[in-house]
Amino acid sequence: MDGLSRGVSDAIDLPARVRESLEASFDDARTAVRAGDAETALEHVETASRVLGHKVPPSPLKEKLKHGVTAVERTAADEPLVASEYLRLMSQLVRP
Numbered sequence: 720m721d722g723l724s725r726g727v728s729d730a731i732d733l734p735a736r737v738r739e740s741l742e743a744s745f746d747d748a749r750t751a752v753r754a755g756d757a758e759t760a761l762e763h764v765e766t767a768s769r770v771l772g773h774k775v776p777p778s779p780l781k782e783k784l785k786h787g788v789t790a791v792e793r794t795a796a797d798e799p800l801v802a803s804e805y806l807r808l809m810s811q812l813v814r815p
Contacts (some may be wrong), residue, residue, distance in 0.1 A: 733813070737774045741767050741784070741813045748791065749806035757796040760806075764791050767809075784809055 748763035768788050775781045787809040794802040
């Protein structure tokens with residue numbers, strides 16, 4: 720629970736536009752992966768990955784999100800339910 724609390728406080732420290740961008744990318748990717756469109760899902764995940772690389776400072780939250788992005792890249796095509804759950808959790812993590 721402590722790790723989640725720390726992630727939440729990190730999300731609050733992010734600029735609103737960064738949080739909104741990440742949340743939208745994760746939500747759009749989740750919609751796509753649930754519809755069976757892994758290619759579109761991965762495009763949205765790539766957008767989130769760029770935002771992570773350029774706009775999110777080093778933190779436990781960034782490491783969790785990077786782990787999730789890697790997991791989604793690995794599972795979107797063959798395990799869409801797993802990818803969907805990662806995307807849901809990442810979207811939650813960036814909400815204040």
